Amino acid sequence: MTTDAAIRVEGMQKSDGGLHVLRVATFDVAPGSIFALLGSNGAGKTTVVRILATLLKADAGTARVNGFDVVTGAPDVSARPSPTRPITPSTRGNVDADPTSMTTPSRSSGDGSGE
16 A cells, blocks of 8 residues: 555444444555445445545544544544545635536426526
């Protein structure tokens, strides 16, 4: 494993009651890389993402996002732009963003006129 990983997961485990929903996940994701988390239904993919997003706590193992531990540094993990939380106009305070790209389209009245 690399020493400067953007995401580092070591020995992560999670159970729900007596059911093991994640068994010993270990991987690194290099900064700027594209990483696919693949597995069959029930393999624990969503559980890994929820733990990395600080929405769940792992039962065992460690996980770091941009150097911050997802348990002890949870506010830093969720507050900083990262590969899993990209910079957007709202997070960087860009007042020059195109406002039309952030609005939802209006609903048509159903008469075919589009108004």
